[in-house]
Amino acid sequence: MTTRKERAKELMPSYTLEKIRAFADHDEESMRLILLSFVQSTQQNIKRFKQHLQQHDEQSLADLAHKMLPMFKQLEAHTVIEPLTKLEEQQVAHSDSKAICQTIISQVEILVNTIIEEHALGE
Structure with a gap:
């Protein structure tokens, strides 16, 4: 039987930082700045x-979806990319x-909050 926490994790949109990490030349501070910029702009876009x-x-809405898509493609966040x-x-x-x-709103908000939490961007 799965726990509530496990079910919540299953519903979280998956993503990867591999393309961003490569773009940032594996520099952690650059990655942090890119993610911070992404979070801030995405919150405004939402x-x-x-x-x-x-x-x-x-x-x-279509224009804004067009604007938001490239970064979600970089993150390979397919649950957001499709809609x-x-x-x-x-x-x-x-x-x-x-x-x-x-x-879209729900998945993006979950993803942004996950990124904030996992990468300590709220500090």
């Missing part, structure tokens, strides 16, 4: 994302857009 969702502004791609390419039926957006 605020915008929520505003666009509330305003039913599908074009702005962002659908949104960017406007492959989401109007009736499904709210659910897709809520999935």
Whole structure:
């Protein structure tokens, strides 16, 4: 039987820092700065994302998904990449857009909080 903590871990979006580590030439301080910048910009993007969702502004949501995708691809965060791609390419039926957006928001927030915690970025 799995514990609550194990179930929560299973729901966490997986990611890797290998591409970022290579880009930073394995320099830990550079990686920390890149991750910090990612966290800060992603938190701002999520605020915008929520505003666009509330305003039913599908074009702005698609534009923001386009802006957010490259870093999530670098992180290989597939649970975020797939819905962002659908949104960017406007492959989401109007009736499904709210659910897709809520999935994106939830997965991104979990991932950002995990990165903050795992890499001590909140200090």
